[in-house]
Amino acid sequence: MNxxxxxxxxxxxxxxxxILIFVPLLVGVVLALYADRKIWAxxxxxxxxxVVGPFGLFQVPADGLKFIFKEIILxxxxxxxxxxIAPIITLALSIAAWAVIPVQAGxxxxxxxxxxxxxxxxxxxxxxxxxxxxxxxxxxxxxxxxLRSAAQMVSYEVSIGFVIVxxxxxxxxxxxxxxxxxxxxxxxxxxxxxxxxxxxxxxxAETNRPPFDLPEAESxxxxxxxxxYSGMPFVLFLFGEYINILLMCAMxxxxxxxxxxxxxxxxxxxxxxxxxxxxxxxxxxxxxFAMVKAFVPRxxxxxxxxxxxxxxxxxxxxxxxxxxxxxxxxxxxxxxS
Amino acid sequence: xxxxxxxxxxxxxxxxxxxxxxxxxxxPVHSVLFLILAFLNAAGIFVILHAEFLAMILIIVxxxxxxxxxxxxxxxxxxxxxxxxxxxxxxxxxxxxxxxVFIAELVxxxxxxxxxxxxxxxxxxxxxNFSDQSNTEAIGSIxxxxxxxxxxxxxxxxxxxxxxxxxxxxxxxxxxxRQIVSEQVDxxxxxxxxxVKSGEGIDL
Numbered sequence: 001m002n003x004x005x006x007x008x009x010x011x012x013x014x015x016x017x018x019i020l021i022f023v024p025l026l027v028g029v030v031l032a033l034y035a036d037r038k039i040w041a042x043x044x045x046x047x048x049x050x051v052v053g054p055f056g057l058f059q060v061p062a063d064g065l066k067f068i069f070k071e072i073i074l075x076x077x078x079x080x081x082x083x084x085i086a087p088i089i090t091l092a093l094s095i096a097a098w099a100v101i102p103v104q105a106g107x108x109x110x111x112x113x114x115x116x117x118x119x120x121x122x123x124x125x126x127x128x129x130x131x132x133x134x135x136x137x138x139x140x141x142x143x144x145x146x147l148r149s150a151a152q153m154v155s156y157e158v159s160i161g162f163v164i165v166x167x168x169x170x171x172x173x174x175x176x177x178x179x180x181x182x183x184x185x186x187x188x189x190x191x192x193x194x195x196x197x198x199x200x201x202x203x204x205a206e207t208n209r210p211p212f213d214l215p216e217a218e219s220x221x222x223x224x225x226x227x228x229y230s231g232m233p234f235v236l237f238l239f240g241e242y243i244n245i246l247l248m249c250a251m252x253x254x255x256x257x258x259x260x261x262x263x264x265x266x267x268x269x270x271x272x273x274x275x276x277x278x279x280x281x282x283x284x285x286x287x288x289f290a291m292v293k294a295f296v297p298r299x300x301x302x303x304x305x306x307x308x309x310x311x312x313x314x315x316x317x318x319x320x321x322x323x324x325x326x327x328x329x330x331x332x333x334x335x336x337s
Numbered sequence: 338x339x340x341x342x343x344x345x346x347x348x349x350x351x352x353x354x355x356x357x358x359x360x361x362x363x364x365p366v367h368s369v370l371f372l373i374l375a376f377l378n379a380a381g382i383f384v385i386l387h388a389e390f391l392a393m394i395l396i397i398v399x400x401x402x403x404x405x406x407x408x409x410x411x412x413x414x415x416x417x418x419x420x421x422x423x424x425x426x427x428x429x430x431x432x433x434x435x436x437x438v439f440i441a442e443l444v445x446x447x448x449x450x451x452x453x454x455x456x457x458x459x460x461x462x463x464x465x466n467f468s469d470q471s472n473t474e475a476i477g478s479i480x481x482x483x484x485x486x487x488x489x490x491x492x493x494x495x496x497x498x499x500x501x502x503x504x505x506x507x508x509x510x511x512x513x514x515r516q517i518v519s520e521q522v523d524x525x526x527x528x529x530x531x532x533v534k535s536g537e538g539i540d541l
Binding site: 113117131147154306 | 339340364366367370373389390393394396397400401402405408409412471472473516518
């Protein structure tokens with residue numbers, strides 16, 4: 001009985017922590033959606049959302065409410081179960097990855113040994129939501145969108161994997177907290193700058209952001225895999241997509257920008273709590289994401305594939321070999337002295 | 338009953354059910370989706386065994402890459418026509434034969450290794466000198482030292498297979514206009530950047 005009781009309390013605390021992650025994440029997504037539209041508008045000299053609430057801040061919640069109360073239309077020829085499971089999978093997976101993200105020293109829900117592999121695994125599952133949606137819709141444009149998206153995500157995962165390997169060689173651990181702590185002296189984006197760029201661009205492609213938003217290119221495919229979706233399932237896709245974007249921003253922060261560490265370890269800066277630095281850095285990376293969306297034209301599909309397989313893959317492979325050689329010959333690798 | 342035991346039974350129940358569904362559903366896409374569910378639950382069982390590296394690699398390689406390609410191929414099939422011709426009895430003899438072979442192999446293995454269930458800890462950690470390392474380190478330190486030759490060899494075999502399949506499918510077609518990026522980028526003299534004064538314009 002005692003064992004069960006302690007297990008029960010453990011379960012309750014875990015659920016409490018999950019809520020503690022989920023609620024700020026939802027607020028983050030709402031703000032990200034708003035920021036995305038505002039930045040996009042500012043670049044194009046428009047105003048963006050400015051009517052609902054102060055500075056248009058309530059535009060996104062209002063849109064969300066509208067979607068929730070809309071009718072869910074199930075296409076007649078769709079595979080209904082798969083059709084409805086697809087958005088749920090997308091959202092659930094994108095939230096699940098946040099379980100291992102450390103926002104401050106020691107503040108993480110699951111501090112597992114293979115944290116970075118876990119995130120890599122979860123994000124490689126993300127393609128299923130899109131593939132299932134495209135297939136289950138039983139319609140041409142969603143299917144094309146899903147195929148494009150799947151090919152794109154699988155291609156760019158390869159270079160993301162190699163970039164992660166490069167970083168891991170400098171750290172000597174797969175644990176995300178230790179990756180951050182290894183950047184105490186120098187953030188990895190300085191010694192590994194080319195890999196930072198490769199990771200950033202691959203992250204754009206992985207999350208189907210412009211200029212790589214071919215799966216939902218409206219001029220060619222209506223709305224890609226989301227074409228047949230309406231109401232709540234559509235919102236699940238939208239939220240899943242933005243949580244994934246925030247996840248990629250957090251990953252960039254952890255792998256290259258020193259996670260929760262302050263820029264310089266001096267008095268007024270290091271007294272600010274770590275999660276503030278973390279959020280600031282994620283915001284900065286998201287700002288870059290939004291700016292890229294605003295001023296880079298969409299790639300053609302063959303250009304996208306060329307960039308992934310013929311530029312990034314050889315480049316990141318070269319970086320793996322080069323980094324490991326340098327670490328080995330100058331005896332810089334962790335565990336060598 | 339501890340939590341890990343409950344989760345073990347949960348994972349293995351879903352694993353068995355979904356693998357049954359893989360071979361019993363009519364729709365091939367559903368089959369692949371159930372196969373993915375089976376992979377995920379197998380990964381869950383690995384995690385319970387504290388083999389978290391294997392679990393993650395199973396998901397990344399099989400679910401993230403191999404099953405995506407499965408799904409790609411199966412989604413392209415026109416399965417509505419193939420369903421009608423499907424006859425389970427047709428495949429029964431060969432399926433039974435393969436199943437019997439597998440059962441026989443399992444039985445032989447179980448008889449030859451005196452399985453001592455009271456000592457399950459040793460079974461899940463057959464190499465005892467790695468107890469203080471995480472299993473990622475343990476796998477790395479044994480794979481790249483004792484078994485480096487086999488590891489490299491299997492890598493080369495995979496590379497040969499990849500090159501082979503590319504060679505087999507590559508064909509040069511006549512009259513294909515390819516984009517040569519270096520030529521496009523290097524077009525000095527043909528393109529020029531002009532600073533146009535506002536209100537005056539320029540002659541071209």
